Amino acid sequence: MDVSKFGFDTINLGHGSGGIMTRDLLDKIIFKTFNNPYLNQKHDGSIVKFKNEIAISTDSFVISPIFFKGGNIGELAVNGTVNDVAMCGAIPKFLSLAFIVEEGLKIEEFVKIVNSIKEVSDKSGVQIITGDTKVVERGKGDKIFINTTGFGEVHSKANISTKNIKVGDKIIVSGFIAQHGMAIMSQREGLEFESTIISDTTNVNFLVEKMLDAFGERIHLLRDPTRGGVASVLSEIANDISKGITIHENKIPLEKQVAAACEILGLDPLYVANEGVFIAIVDPIVAEAVIELMRKDDKGKNTVCIGEITDEHPNKVVMTSSIGGKRIISPLIGEQLPRIC
């Protein structure tokens, strides 16, 4: 796409008018990039059909900076929603896409984001079927915010619910934690430090599909620990099921440089956001086999079991340390890392 031929260098208010400039922006960038029969109807909405139950999930992405080590806001907006749909035990098929752009965003940056959206939506097997573009005045937004809503067909063997969780169930994590949050922190104004930590943003839907194909109802819960990290998600689950969760400090998968960065900044990696990692709570009978299957997939090659469901300490997450100590892991209070997604 030759940006210099567009006749405009930045997004301005006219691009959100619903008039000729909006159509121009859509024709030159959006319709051209995504070019599929759903979007080409150019109607207010799109019509689709599903055979089975549909899982729906929505997320607005307000990450700052919009370009970061390992990805950008567009990539994140696709992967984040694709993964949320997958966490419902569904196979993501379609996404809606809505931009809120701050006046003055460079077209070059907008195109880069749109191209990323196209690339990762192709990778994860979803189509962008309907959308919206709004423009707000300078100082009334922050470059670009993106909402995606995702639709997936529920896997015929899936039965994902906190209600299925039993004492003894194993808690599995699909990879190294805290990478996304620390990648963003490492780049933030005033907090930059020498680091090669990159965001783990990726789509995990195909790995989830394989797990459901093989283990069906034995997969009791899937959840991606984004905002609030592993600690917040597990605390929420413990609270919902009125059972206890025990995790083991020496099992937590953590890369050395992420651990070091957390130490420098005084952050607990258990509370730091992830984008390409998920937690599976599974029947102990299949736990070993689930881990084996996950490790064979590139997106799950660092999978480990970090703990189990227990009838001790109901509603609480307790971490046992390598030297035998125990401490309660509470959910995140306040906000340590604003706008990491």
Place this chain on the structure above:
Amino acid sequence: MDVSKFGFDTINLGHGSGGIMTRDLLDKIIFKTFNNPYLNQKHDGSIVKFKNEIAISTDSFVISPIFFKGGNIGELAVNGTVNDVAMCGAIPKFLSLAFIVEEGLKIEEFVKIVNSIKEVSDKSGVQIITGDTKVVERGKGDKIFINTTGFGEVHSKANISTKNIKVGDKIIVSGFIAQHGMAIMSQREGLEFESTIISDTTNVNFLVEKMLDAFGERIHLLRDPTRGGVASVLSEIANDISKGITIHENKIPLEKQVAAACEILGLDPLYVANEGVFIAIVDPIVAEAVIELMRKDDKGKNTVCIGEITDEHPNKVVMTSSIGGKRIISPLIGEQLPRIC
């Protein structure tokens, strides 16, 4: 809802953390207000089932001011998307709801908006099934932006497509135009003038359903002229169908005070946004009967036929004036009224 008992007066960054404050906000306001089995799953997404084809539409609402004569941003976010789904010939059933809140928004205002969302979603027969809440720092947003994505079951008799439009088809407008845009303008800083113009924001889905029940495929197109107004929507249609559109100036339904306000501000009402009005392009055989049915409904009581499809002047909208003159109506160029939805 007793706001004073919440323990917080404003939304702050912690409410977007994904931790304990997010859960607190959701429990005290969102889950309590919408309280339905879909949302009560408290998962990353929701699971629904449709028998037929599904129409999907997404919109982000960035209107300023967030409270205006005749409504607020929450009401608009429901009606806008409900109507977009209806324009696809579908019966709206579910909405997703995603907030981007600027730090410092008063809880009282947030609750007022959430209550409006509940009220109008009940009125239009849709349920809020999944959502998201993000908080951005002061100065990085503008009080609140709302994205809604709507899902509806396509009406069994509907066949809405520009492809069905034929020469001779009648162009029907469901009510007085330009009310929403002028209500917003009348309230904008620096532009306030004595006026009782109120926004026309409302849901038109039940009226559309009646029209489809009675006339099915004879309803060729439905479109709501929001941003860019009637002129932009008709221009877009003329362009898409490669046929001409003729409209008659003396038929355009316009209230006196809206006309006066437009004159004062030098605005053409044909380009001003509407929120509770839609355009139907119908087979001439049923046009009179469609108008009669629409007029019997409170939401269509001011319905009129404003013009027709013609094989003259392809791709162009031409307006005949009361004294016999003709002028071409081009789509909106630039932006006259930013952030009216």
